[in-house]
């Protein structure tokens with residue numbers, strides 16, 4: 001996809017709204033809404049790279065309660081003409097067409113190549129890419145299996161959503177092993193993944209979330225891998241000004 005004239009493009013991921021409880025998540029949601037208000041002034045596009053919700057599941061006619069402020073603010077930005085792109089994370093992969101129909105925001109289930117102002121971007125949440133993460137990859141097969149999704153859909157939402165919240169917050173089953181310590185770039189799966197990807201095609205920027213750790217790593221030549229961090233402890237985001245990509249933190 002091409003965004004030729006985009007000179008101020010924002011990226012954020014891993015807000016995990018709803019966790020650990022709705023009450024505790026609320027100040028983070030307010031902070032994120034304040035950030036959206038801020039970027040509304042000059043954003044040419046906004047990329048949300050997944051795990052916006054700690055758990056999200058769309059039934060045919062029902063969505064989970066809550067998140068009204070962030071959904072409303074996204075609607076406001078979108079309605080004002082700012083393109084928004086959503087990549088699902090491992091916590092909100094059960095998205096269907098609600099964002100597309102209600103908010104006019106396309107939802108991507110796989111990483112995608114974008115050309116923005118002449119720069120080549122490879123963008124995604126980042127879960128399950130590269131070597132390792134074996135436990136999570138096994139769980140992802142269960143989560144995305146049509147039969148298990150069908151079974152879950154027929155559980156009453158009061159039970160299903162409670163169960164999923166339990167599995168996410170208490171059990172960490174949805175996350176897999178999310179170790180937020182930096183263990184050197186050689187041990188970063190997404191670094192290895194990006195390096196491999198560069199062997200077949202040139203990209204200027206690989207932008208992922210999932211890691212909950214803001215990272216800027218030089219790959220090869222002038223190709224970089226950026227990880228957006230999160231909105232739990234870092235309140236970090238990425239901004240592309242048409243030439244350079246930079247990680248920043250929102251201090252409100």
Ligand SMILES: [Mn+2]
Nearest residue numbers: 014051089210
């Ligand atoms: Mn996450």
